[in-house]
Amino acid sequence: MADVLFSIEGLTIDSVRGGVRRRIVDDISLSVERGELYGLVGESGSGKSISMMASVGLAASGLEVMAGSVAFSGRALPARNQRGLRGNLSRGVSLLFQNAKGALNPFKTVDRQVERALRRSGRQTDPRAEVEVLFRVVGLNYRDFRGKYPHQISGGQAQRVAMACALATEPALLIADEPTTALDVTTERELLRFLARLCEEREMAIVLIAHNLSLVSEYCRRLSIMHAGQVVESGNLKTIFADPLHPYTRGLIAAVPDVDQPRELVPLIGNVWGGPEGIERCRFSHRCQFATPVCEARHPPAIERAGRAVHCVLYEEVPA
Numbered sequence: 001m002a003d004v005l006f007s008i009e010g011l012t013i014d015s016v017r018g019g020v021r022r023r024i025v026d027d028i029s030l031s032v033e034r035g036e037l038y039g040l041v042g043e044s045g046s047g048k049s050i051s052m053m054a055s056v057g058l059a060a061s062g063l064e065v066m067a068g069s070v071a072f073s074g075r076a077l078p079a080r081n082q083r084g085l086r087g088n089l090s091r092g093v094s095l096l097f098q099n100a101k102g103a104l105n106p107f108k109t110v111d112r113q114v115e116r117a118l119r120r121s122g123r124q125t126d127p128r129a130e131v132e133v134l135f136r137v138v139g140l141n142y143r144d145f146r147g148k149y150p151h152q153i154s155g156g157q158a159q160r161v162a163m164a165c166a167l168a169t170e171p172a173l174l175i176a177d178e179p180t181t182a183l184d185v186t187t188e189r190e191l192l193r194f195l196a197r198l199c200e201e202r203e204m205a206i207v208l209i210a211h212n213l214s215l216v217s218e219y220c221r222r223l224s225i226m227h228a229g230q231v232v233e234s235g236n237l238k239t240i241f242a243d244p245l246h247p248y249t250r251g252l253i254a255a256v257p258d259v260d261q262p263r264e265l266v267p268l269i270g271n272v273w274g275g276p277e278g279i280e281r282c283r284f285s286h287r288c289q290f291a292t293p294v295c296e297a298r299h300p301p302a303i304e305r306a307g308r309a310v311h312c313v314l315y316e317e318v319p320a
């Protein structure tokens with residue numbers, strides 16, 4: 001049986017701005033197993049970041065969690081209880097964002113920042129000695145970096161320092177939100193390989209948030225695909241790549257270049273948040289060539305099909 005570490009069930013979030021309410025995350029669910037690298041993929045603005053932030057109790061102002069629950073290490077809490085989630089998850093979960101250079105304190109040396117993260121973690125260790133160990137874990141030579149300020153190191157090195165800070169609490173789950181966006185392709189691959197190795201060696205689960213499907217496909221075993229605040233398909237990556245079911249997944253995969261079998265790429269038309277607002281519907285319907293009036297009336301629940309869950313009326317059983 002799967003050893004589930006973290007799961008989200010029915011998370012629903014509204015944005016409320018100037019008195020206008022908008023549903024921006026619509027009933028999403030996913031579950032992450034201990035020690036796995038899980039991908040959360042979708043075009044920019046599809047709601048990946050706010051979903052993950054709200055699931056750890058960090059919904060930003062202007063956002064209202066309407067429904068759903070989050071379970072971590074067997075303990076479930078309603079997602080509306082953001083303070084409770086923060087309290088429950090802050091010890092077991094770490095976060096890693098893009099542009100670490102901007103996130104690190106420019107006035108403190110990088111070794112001091114890692115040391116501070118260790119002290120804050122409350123673990124009974126010798127922070128000074130442990131800093132050296134953490135630098136080694138993230139592939140940096142402590143002696144080369146001791147006393148350096150963030151502006152004196154490269155973007156890739158800064159991302160590794162941020163990772164050392166994130167690992168200081170020995171988290172069971174790391175949420176990595178587009179951690180390689182600001183990096184060149186070589187450094188990006190290097191870091192992702194490193195994250196994949198961390199999962200294996202430390203039994204740490206990682207949720208890798210990305211808009212680049214081809215990137216995720218190299219490192220994750222399972223993934224969820226989001227479009228306009230809805231999960232459209234989730235499950236085993238190889239199965240999904242070999243036989244994508246949801247029209248959006250098909251579109252995303254058709255837009256990924258394949259060096260072994262070059263073919264014409266088919267761009268997805270329309271934008272994520274187009275189409276009618278304020279009604280319950282499949283939010284891909286305005287971009288979907290298979291859309292029927294049913295798609296404009298509801299978002300189908302997850303349908304188990306060939307080892308994955310897909311939300312699309314195309315796969316609903318035709319009633320007898």
Ligand SMILES: Nc1ncnc2c1ncn2[C@@H]1O[C@H](COP(=O)(O)OP(=O)(O)OP(=O)(O)O)[C@@H](O)[C@H]1O
Pocket residue numbers: 015016017024042043044045046047048049050051060061062063210211
């Ligand atoms: N604090 C907020 N208040 C209101 N709306 C917000 C807030 N934060 C984000 N949004 C809106 O929620 C939607 C989803 O944003 P989110 O940042 O989660 O997308 P994303 O999929 O992570 O995109 P990206 O890959 O560009 O980071 C966007 O339409 C965004 O404008």
